[in-house]
Amino acid sequence: MPEYTEDELKARIRGGHILESPDEMTPGYRRAIIVQLTVQADTELISAPAYWLAARHAPSTNTQVSAHAIIQDELAHANIAYRLLEDMGVSKEQLVYGREPHEFKHPYGFDQPLDNWAELVVANGFFDRAGITLLSDVHRNTSYGPLKRALIKVDMEETFHLRHGEVWMRRLARAGGAATELLQRCVDWMFPMTIEWFGLPDGLKRHSGQLDYQLKGLTNDELRQVWMSSTVPLCESLGLSVPAHYDEGREEYVLDYPFPCQYDPEAKHWLFDDGEITWDAVFERWKGRGPMNEIYVESVRRSRGTVSAWLN
Amino acid sequence: MTWGLGEGVYEVFARKNRGEPLRHIGYIDAPGDELARVYAWKTYDEENWFEMCVVPRRAVIPVNRLEGPWARNLPEGTE
Numbered sequence: 001m002p003e004y005t006e007d008e009l010k011a012r013i014r015g016g017h018i019l020e021s022p023d024e025m026t027p028g029y030r031r032a033i034i035v036q037l038t039v040q041a042d043t044e045l046i047s048a049p050a051y052w053l054a055a056r057h058a059p060s061t062n063t064q065v066s067a068h069a070i071i072q073d074e075l076a077h078a079n080i081a082y083r084l085l086e087d088m089g090v091s092k093e094q095l096v097y098g099r100e101p102h103e104f105k106h107p108y109g110f111d112q113p114l115d116n117w118a119e120l121v122v123a124n125g126f127f128d129r130a131g132i133t134l135l136s137d138v139h140r141n142t143s144y145g146p147l148k149r150a151l152i153k154v155d156m157e158e159t160f161h162l163r164h165g166e167v168w169m170r171r172l173a174r175a176g177g178a179a180t181e182l183l184q185r186c187v188d189w190m191f192p193m194t195i196e197w198f199g200l201p202d203g204l205k206r207h208s209g210q211l212d213y214q215l216k217g218l219t220n221d222e223l224r225q226v227w228m229s230s231t232v233p234l235c236e237s238l239g240l241s242v243p244a245h246y247d248e249g250r251e252e253y254v255l256d257y258p259f260p261c262q263y264d265p266e267a268k269h270w271l272f273d274d275g276e277i278t279w280d281a282v283f284e285r286w287k288g289r290g291p292m293n294e295i296y297v298e299s300v301r302r303s304r305g306t307v308s309a310w311l312n
Numbered sequence: 313m314t315w316g317l318g319e320g321v322y323e324v325f326a327r328k329n330r331g332e333p334l335r336h337i338g339y340i341d342a343p344g345d346e347l348a349r350v351y352a353w354k355t356y357d358e359e360n361w362f363e364m365c366v367v368p369r370r371a372v373i374p375v376n377r378l379e380g381p382w383a384r385n386l387p388e389g390t391e
Binding site for chain 1: 321336337338339340341354355356358379380381383
């Protein structure tokens with residue numbers, strides 16, 4: 001156990017101190033980084049079955065290869081994050097195989113079905129952009145050395161996923177007709193889905209410790225702005241409409257719909273007309289999980305028991 | 313230390329090009345040396361490595377630090 005208090009550790013970190021092993025963590029630091037890494041690992045893990053089921057819609061062998069290369073990357077990233085947790089004394093076995101599907105910490109967006117090739121590439125363009133927005137901020141700022149180093153690989157590969165998404169969005173947008181209409185329908189449900197992913201606005205944010213211990217650098221609202229500053233111009237350049245615009249006066253992106261608002265997962269439709277809801281109502285929806293939650297979780301672990309039984 | 317499928321931890325080292333240092337790039341869990349080689353090569357495929365090798369974590373013996381990931385490998389009686 002370290003011989004310093006929580007406040008002393010925070011002060012050291014503010015001075016640029018980097019932690020190199022779990023035995024240097026105070027209980028508060030350990031709690032905060034376990035939450036952060038669990039969300040990161042679960043998100044990478046569950047993106048794999050989401051993309052895997054969607055990869056069936058790949059239109060050629062080449063696109064099959066790139067879709068599966070992305071899935072392989074995501075699984076490797078999950079593995080790396082769970083391994084970091086294991087070093088902190090958290091059991092990967094328990095996290096992956098011992099929890100109920102609803103206990104996983106990935107965002108609600110990865111509980112949704114991706115039903116065609118357009119939805120997969122917009123997921124790469126939007127969701128992976130959210131991933132790289134969050135993780136590159138962690139990479140730049142984290143006070144935990146092993147995580148900082150692990151993220152070099154992760155950031156490189158997430159950039160490839162993002163390019164894959166953007167290149168394909170461009171192709172579909174140029175095609176016109178049914179392709180462009182489908183692309184617009186994807187944007188309509190996936191843009192607000194990603195906006196919500198960044199979580200509570202700063203004004204309502206409960207104290208998490210992730211900023212105090214410098215496990216990340218930017219706030220939720222700042223990260224949302226970073227994501228929009230790439231995504232809104234991309235969509236505009238492709239002739240796609242998005243429910244957000246840049247406000248010259250405020251010098252920031254603003255949303256053109258009530259935020260947060262309710263979502264109908266069966267119809268893949270945001271209920272803008274019903275107006276703003278409370279964040280408690282959002283948490284309620286997240287807690288209830290989305291339509292693919294159990295299917296995705298079970299698809300990454302269904303053979304575990306059988307194979308373990310053969311070997312033991 | 314082993315888990316459900318009898319896996320242990322391996323540290324992964326690699327060098328990008330001739331003349332560059334061998335760098336610690338990550339770690340994997342594997343049930344033995346053969347699969348550790350496969351998992352490391354397949355997991356850390358972000359570069360065309362000139363050289364990669366894996367080392368069982370239990371084989372890394374710390375010299376000057378008494379804490380950290382390899383502390384458990386310190387020879388008995390080390391102070």
